[in-house]
Amino acid sequence: MNKSIINQAYHQLLNDLKTSVASAKYNASLHVNKALVSLYHHIGSRILHTQMQERWGTGVIAELSKDLRAAFPEMKGFSPQNLKYMRKFAQAYDQDEIGQQAVDQIPWGHIVVLIYSGLDKIQQRFYIECTIKNGWSRNSLSMQIETNLYERQADAITNFDKQLPPSHAALAQATLKNPYLFDFLSLGDEAHESALEKGLVAHIEKFLLELGEGFAFLGRQYHIQVEEQDFYIDLLFYHIKLRSFIVIELKSGDFKPEYVGKMNFYLSAVDDLLRHSSDNPSIGLILCLSKVGVLAEYTLRDINKPIGLSTYRLTKSLPKKLQTVLPTIEELEAELAKDLDDIEDE
Known part of the structure; x- marks a missing residue:
């Protein structure tokens, strides 16, 4: 034999x-x-x-x-x-x-x-x-x-119910959170998007844990070419259970409607260039530092690609017990001003 x-x-x-x-x-x-x-x-x-x-x-x-x-x-x-x-x-x-x-x-x-x-x-x-x-x-x-x-699970604003089959939409919605917590990066809220990207990739194990089960990391600043023009996706993942590419764009500020148009373009390109016939439609996730609300809902209403919008937090909130004990910024400023006045009087 x-x-x-x-x-x-x-x-x-x-x-x-x-x-x-x-x-x-x-x-x-x-x-x-x-x-x-x-x-x-x-x-x-x-x-x-x-x-x-x-x-x-x-x-x-x-x-x-x-x-x-x-x-x-x-x-x-x-x-x-x-x-x-x-x-x-x-x-x-x-x-x-x-x-x-x-x-x-x-x-x-x-x-x-x-x-x-x-x-x-x-x-x-x-x-x-x-x-x-x-x-x-x-x-x-x-x-x-x-x-x-x-509390954070499935709180993100999405159009999944309109753009994905019901069973797929429910699973996709369940993978999202609001907000995502990136406090392991030790960055302040003023951190630039590139610093945020580098930090998340450097701490990829903790990042994947925060994203949840099923995410496979494919690359940062992932290069795609359309009509001889170069474009770079912030972070690209593949979700094993969803059988979908996940495009993540990071924004170091409030949500702006133009972010959705750019994401829509990326999803069309990924579906055309990377998606296999057995894969489900690619999904976009835009992460902003703050303020994802009614404006985001309006922007998503007539978009034909599945896109989710959520926020992220770079610093851990104080426990509620400490919030009641520690002084606020305003109280500290008032106390400091009082001390300065006392010094000047002397």
Whole structure:
């Protein structure tokens, strides 16, 4: 038998076996995780119920922790703090909700983040689904909650419902956010578009995480030629799930209607020069620093290419608690003026 045929058959067999082993490992880990989450919920429920029934204080948790660790020295997870997490988990979710809400498909550490997040059940379900879909670490989940992904999701102004088939439009809309957070760039709001582009490419891993699942980066200042004229797209991506090229244009200021005309041209060129017959129509995303509102809606109304408009933020907002404690710019200026007046009087 031909040696190349044998090698080909062997590699096919090896790849099939690798897939089977990986699938079995994943299913086993999922089963173990479900069992662990169920156990933790049961422990939390029993503690909660007995504490209420017997009117015990919180001191019983430390005693339980000591005795459980003595009984099961090989097991981790019975610290006083973790037992409190279990009790909180039992307060937050009924037993039948755990499977219905897919809570048992995410690790325990992620569950702890969610139950202490202050989010309602609908919001928690959103983050659970995103964690499962994107494989987020606990830190990634915390970051997405902190940056209000739920509120930012699908808030961008688009014409997708008119220019894309319904199922494609819904998926495209779900990929967008408003605003996008680029605070990892350490740039001020006055940053020029070229500096923004360079920063995003230099931090491409964090940029892709902010964009969301499915984006594949193709290039910055991507060159296209039309009638011997050169044009350069700020950022070009391909979205694997949408099966569409995504053209992103960055604007370091307020939205202007002429941005849409330029994007419309780029999308026509990309559809003609790059798009394969099996690809869906290319999609444009214009990111402005601020003010994407009624003017943008009017501009998009009669455009025949799918275009989304959103904003981005370069600096992280202060937490609400700090906003109420720290002085405003106006207060600082007033205090500084007062100090200067005092100095002059002296």
